[in-house]
Amino acid sequence: MVNTLPIHALEAHVPAGPASVPTPLHALVHGACPPPFVEALRQALSHDPAPVGADPAGRDAHLTLRLRRLSENLPSARHMLQAPEQLAALIAWTAAAEPALCMTLINHTLLGLGSMTHLAPDHAPLEKKLDQLESARAKCSYLITEIGQSNSHLATRTRAVFDPQTREFILTTPDPEAAKFSSVAAHGVPRTGVVLARLIVAGNDCGVFPFVADLSDESGLLPGVEMTGPVELSALPLDYALVRFNDVRLPWEHWLRDDATLAPDGVFHDPLGSPDRRLQRTLCVGQGLWGTLPGAAAALARQAGVLAARYARGRRTQGRLAPGTPLLEYRSQQHAVLGAMADAFALTCAAARALDLWATSLSGPTEGGPTEGGDTMAFAPWTAVNRPLSAYKAHSIREAARIITLCQRHCGFAGLLDTNRLAAYHGFLQAFEPAGGDSQLIYYDLGRALADEVSGPVPAATPPLPSAQHPQWWPDLMLQHTDRLAHRLKGRCDTLAGAGHHSKGSFAVWNPLLDEAAELGAAYAARLAADDVVRALTAVTDAGTRTALEPLAALHGVLAARRHAGSLIAAGTLAPTDLDALSEITDRLCDAVLPHLPWLEDAFALPPDVVRAPLGAENYGEALDRTLNWKHGATS
Template sequence: MPTDRTSSPPPLAPAGLSALEELVHGRVPPALLHALGEALHGDPMPATPDPAGREAQVRRRLLRIAGAVPPGRELLDAPEQLGAVLAWTAASQPSMAMVLAYQYLLVLSSMKLLAPEPDLLKAHFEALESGRARGVYMITEVGQANSHLDTRTTAEFDPVTREFVIGTPDGAATKFTSGTADGGPLIAVMLARLVVGGADCGVFSFVVDLADHDGLRPGVEMSTGVELSALPLNYAQFRFHGVRLPYGHWLRDSAAIAADGTFHDPLGSPDLRLQRTLCVGQTLWAALPSGLAAMARQSAVLAVRYAAGRRTQSRLAPGRPLLAYRTQQYGVLGALAEAFALTCAASRALEVWSGTGPGRTDGGPDGEGSMTFAPWTAVSRPLSAYKAHTVRAAARVVADCQRHCGFSGHLDGNWLVAYHGFPYAFDAAGGDSQLILFDLGRALAEDAPAPAPPRVTSAPGEPGWWPAVLAAHQHRLTVRLRARRDERADGADGPDGPDDEFARWNPLLADAGELGETYAARLVAEDLLGAVTRAGERDPDSATALSALAGLYGVAGARRLAGSLLAAGTLRPAEVQRLLVAADLLCDRLIPRLPLLEQAFAYPQSVVPSPLGMPDFTGALSDSLDWHRGGTA
């Protein structure tokens, strides 16, 4: 058991990547990581809590990051590089990761995927890619839940000028986003319901200039700031009063309006059009896990370092480091294991997105899904599952690390507070995670029955045990949900008759959510197993550490879900009782290998200068403060 571990901060960015570091950062040119490190170095603190100075800071940082990375359209064609940009930014400046998510993953991605004549938006592409303009995505309307399923903001086609007139019909249709008119151009990609000749033609995206250097554009109305302290940016509500857009600002994809005013959409269905408009969600869900995994890894590394260097004065064992205690090991090493699982899932999410093809939906076994509780699983079942799982898992990792670091974990300067806010903000943003889980469960229940998976033959703590347990658990939950659904279909009519979907599914939402959660967890567990197997073959020196991480991840997951596993009969009480024994053995295997894992997982101290990451935490914190002695001039 190490009691004192000192190490010098890693360089700004690695000159070359080991197999383990490549697994963490992806196959990304070291020059890009160095440029990112330079851009983030010297200004790494979370966003200022002062709203008056916040936007200037955001704009300055955006210019620096945009100048250090390839242009946005090139990044969108290089998934691993895109993931690395979001990961490094999230670790250093969590609120800026939200800005980049808007800028690249939603705004530029929508324009790239859905603008059939990109030259008409050339100036907008250049302004956004250079960082001279800030981009925001406008989907949420404040007056109703699931507003993306019933967008009420209108874009009415004017056949005389061939322009679109954007309008907010009432206060309930007010849009909400991060953005302000201060600091320069603000460009939105906004969802609105297209109206042609008085007919509803479905929901499309439109490029809207909200503000320029002179302030708000004519017809754009913005509220005063709305504070969201968990992720400090400048948020506001927006309304539109006759804002006119050129035809080229309509991200029409394959649709068109003929010269005689006739609307044509080859997709032929409002639901299919909405799925296509929201296909940009795939980009967000593919890259977002990279940022979440980065924050989870850094949180775990900070917590491990703190636990190793923090001495306790307990009468049980005075002078021992926190890391000597089993309960502390379960917490911080468990966080390290889950952070590694999220890293493997993040890599796989980028592969899924790349393999799916930009903009193509893959909502079900046949590539197309229906929309019941939310549209997201119809857009992409696996990527929406990654989104829902990774935001909640990252939030859990950060919260566990905060708790195990005590008071120090709640100091803003130690970064964990900023890491805490980002995943909680994204639990609802980017597609509500709970709705995704509900819809995943519903979709799985509607699939054709699958054969039962093989029996679980491995033992707790082995890398393959947890994926096998989750596969068995998913099968049991699916059978149970189908049976309950069929019972309700046979004997429970609702107010709207025998086909009342609300009456049928409302009592089943908890079961559907549990099934969706299990499906998403199984994907991550299988990704972890695959990554560990491949990495072990390439780098035998890391194989023992990675295998132990995978085993501990499974044991910790089984303990957390023990109630569900026992209730379904997936595990027996005796198996659950043996989990702590397996956890102890895995922790003992991991302790000697922590320096190897820290080196691979940690971001440079120059990018994340948290005192928690320093060998002498107390001294580093003291040096970061100004001191004043009473009685001196």
């Protein structure tokens, strides 16, 4: 565990819980958090307040109470921002318990408080505000997206003009298209915004910085702040709104300037040396999001797999081929449900690696982080901030959404009911497809950067692959596949550039190649996750655990190859005859996984008093019945 309090110090913050020695799989799934922290988290999230009405004020009050309960029971936000394992567990568990609460927590803690913690050169002037936010007596929103332009992060238009007379900053929205969009409820709880704005000094553009702006107090909006009523988003119900600023004056200490300076004579100096480098640094909090969000996606995928497996075991079909047979005996159901468990396991391994990369970045530069030789910005800034972490974000969100959709489909109508949680999980993941760095733009930039790095011809011969029943088959296959895709994309880029006499970085060259760039970017991200599965298995020393996990890992690879058959065959990575054998191998691997399924469910599942989904109960009908309010007709 990195940068966390020892257990004896943590016990000052959380009540003692039952001590236990985790199995290797439990340690991989739930990390290295001390048992007292895990127990405190369970207690904080198992509290089930009264149902909330549809009105925004009631919804916001509900989420505020939940946020305060977390702050009262857990270590401080500033502690957890330096304790990756604990923060990742907090985000993963809240996502499974209540996705809207998780998004609130990400906005408030990771992005808002994270910006203030990491980019304020001196915390003392902000101490009162930090204390207020940490206790959830006020709430924080992160305001980055502007509604009028795509890729607005690359061209922020909100302005913070320096006033040399008062040494304040005047925050202004220049036109309606520059309005910010975020979850910014103002229902009697003070709301603070961390606003990304372009610093203007003596008419000069000095780059994009975060600024702390108070949006509202107990009485409502503050002078100069304009906000719409709630803009509803049913997939993830929060109080979203558009926000504009009309000459709002901000004190000097509300400029989160990092290591930039502005002398009394008005001379600005940024040691980073360029606006793009400053934007990368301003967006450094994104690394914390990308380091922890894969863990939340993996937790939702695991929970969906567990719920679907338990439902399939207890649900009997009355089909004429085999009346009374449990769904789980059908091969198609096994492919879906056991495949969901296998893919959730792969996401878990990838999440552990993403968290490790972020933890490393807290103490210094990390692999793929901002360096002079890092990715250049083209479609979005994200891969320039950190290539592998942005890839983990995009891959984990898309994969988890696919897994949950699959589980919903194989649970029939029950998979769609709100009370069974899968719909809310899917909505959370849908919201994060564009949020936290648009996944498609990340894939474009990944593919472009990887093609630019290609040198030399495609290797004439590739090393032989292991058996498809071996966990190493899929990582080796994806290494060959990404290499082939990169060489193919590089060749087409060179051809277009030569034929039209365009530069290789021009729109005319890349516009016809965007789908191929995204294909390569997605393959690169999948390859990272494939490598992480083998890395995790290598770290397991217990023979029994490895025996159970190896067929699960292999099943993930075989099913992924079948899903991506078109790309693999088109690139020449696999031949059609190679794919013919995968159907029988899939069945064999399912047979190897089935005996271990109860053990996997136990390791993957979060406590039922946190998730509260009837779908996972031993008797689904009875569990669902307990959630319903029956009405009875009058009797004569």
